[in-house]
Amino acid sequence: MGDESSAIGNGDTDDATAARARQERRRWPRVQDTEDAAKLRAPPALKPLSFTTQDLPSESQFGGWKNYVSSLMDVQLPDDVSEDGGFVARHTAWNFRHMLLVQQRASAYRYQRTEARLRASPLDHWAITLRRSGRSWTEVGGKVAECKPGTIEIRSLGRPYRGRMLDSEFLTIYMPRSLFGDSVWLLDINNNRVLSSNLANVLAVYIGAIEARLNDFTEEELPRVIGATRDMIIACLSSPEGKGTDGIRAGSLAVMERARKFVSEKLLSTQITPEMLCKELGLSRTHLYKLFAPSGGVVRYIQKQRLLATHAALSDPRDRRHVSTIADAFGFNSSADFSRAFSREFGYSPTQARQLMTSALLPEKPKIAEAPSFDAWLKELGR
Numbered sequence: 001m002g003d004e005s006s007a008i009g010n011g012d013t014d015d016a017t018a019a020r021a022r023q024e025r026r027r028w029p030r031v032q033d034t035e036d037a038a039k040l041r042a043p044p045a046l047k048p049l050s051f052t053t054q055d056l057p058s059e060s061q062f063g064g065w066k067n068y069v070s071s072l073m074d075v076q077l078p079d080d081v082s083e084d085g086g087f088v089a090r091h092t093a094w095n096f097r098h099m100l101l102v103q104q105r106a107s108a109y110r111y112q113r114t115e116a117r118l119r120a121s122p123l124d125h126w127a128i129t130l131r132r133s134g135r136s137w138t139e140v141g142g143k144v145a146e147c148k149p150g151t152i153e154i155r156s157l158g159r160p161y162r163g164r165m166l167d168s169e170f171l172t173i174y175m176p177r178s179l180f181g182d183s184v185w186l187l188d189i190n191n192n193r194v195l196s197s198n199l200a201n202v203l204a205v206y207i208g209a210i211e212a213r214l215n216d217f218t219e220e221e222l223p224r225v226i227g228a229t230r231d232m233i234i235a236c237l238s239s240p241e242g243k244g245t246d247g248i249r250a251g252s253l254a255v256m257e258r259a260r261k262f263v264s265e266k267l268l269s270t271q272i273t274p275e276m277l278c279k280e281l282g283l284s285r286t287h288l289y290k291l292f293a294p295s296g297g298v299v300r301y302i303q304k305q306r307l308l309a310t311h312a313a314l315s316d317p318r319d320r321r322h323v324s325t326i327a328d329a330f331g332f333n334s335s336a337d338f339s340r341a342f343s344r345e346f347g348y349s350p351t352q353a354r355q356l357m358t359s360a361l362l363p364e365k366p367k368i369a370e371a372p373s374f375d376a377w378l379k380e381l382g383r
Helices: 002-027 034-041 058-068 115-120 177-188 198-212 219-237 247-265 274-281 285-295 298-314 323-329 335-346 350-360 374-380
Strands: 049-052 074-076 089-095 100-106 109-113 125-133 136-140 143-147 152-156 161-165 168-176 193-195
Touching: 049 374, 058 074, 058 089, 089 374, 100 198, 109 115, 115 298, 125 177, 125 198, 136 152, 143 193, 152 177, 152 198, 152 219, 168 177, 168 198, 168 219, 177 219, 177 247, 193 198, 198 219, 247 274, 247 285, 247 298, 274 285, 274 298, 285 298, 298 323, 298 335, 298 350, 323 335, 323 350, 335 350
Parallel strands: none
Antiparallel strands: 049 089, 074 109, 089 100, 100 168, 109 161, 125 152, 125 168, 136 143, 136 161, 152 193
């Protein structure tokens, strides 16, 4: 009997405990994790910009592709291939504001970014490419890099390059040079380098993870994705494989990057002197001249940057300033001296540069709203 009473007593206790638990649940209703709820409420931030040659007649497909990537590079078909046979290409870009991610699938073609293309489209971004299939061979400064499936290649859009690729599928991330700050020298010493280390494999997995979430990222998450991607690239290049150079050259590149940034920021100043650079960089004149010797000297480097800036302004259809006004803005006090220097540098006059830009423009049509374009996204990246 005692055992039976004890069992009954325990049952009453359990019932009371369960009742209190139900009361607590009613008092503190279960809520969904706030971060998950916020993600459910926030709309996706990214909208793809897609291009495919499949919408074009076969004989016009390669011409359409050539026009689509014209601000980035010049392209040609392999010698034994005719445009009449068609050209398959699919290009989807996603704009993170300070980073572009491009998914590309294309038939075989040759490509080059020449000095002339650099002047007409002065992009100074870095391209980090994860190849999924096919192979490419790219030459920069006389050295050829072969990229195979599963590897990552790093290339600057600020230097000429040329190459060819087989039928391929790959992902490319474009990031502005300025995003890497004082660490950009790590990319400079690895320009046109193919990485396949353990850290490169981790970076490849990370890039694939970004691709898998392209339709889910919210506006709030974009800056964090960009920052994490930049840090992953820097970490990958900080490995022994990435530091494929001696310490002296790496130090010189780091100082040169500081000099480049200083000159870029002061281009609108009427005077940039070697003395100013010595003071800014903490270098002696001897060390400064040695640093700039590969660029033709300090004065030559500064003048070339000014001329490149004026060329970009003259090639910009939105910049309607007079030629002399643009020259004066970049420190050329004499129109005659500017015209001579410009012609020596580019092989044509400032007026001809503007005429080339004008002749390349299509007749203006009324616009309700300007549609986004890959060309515009590249130019606005990092601004």
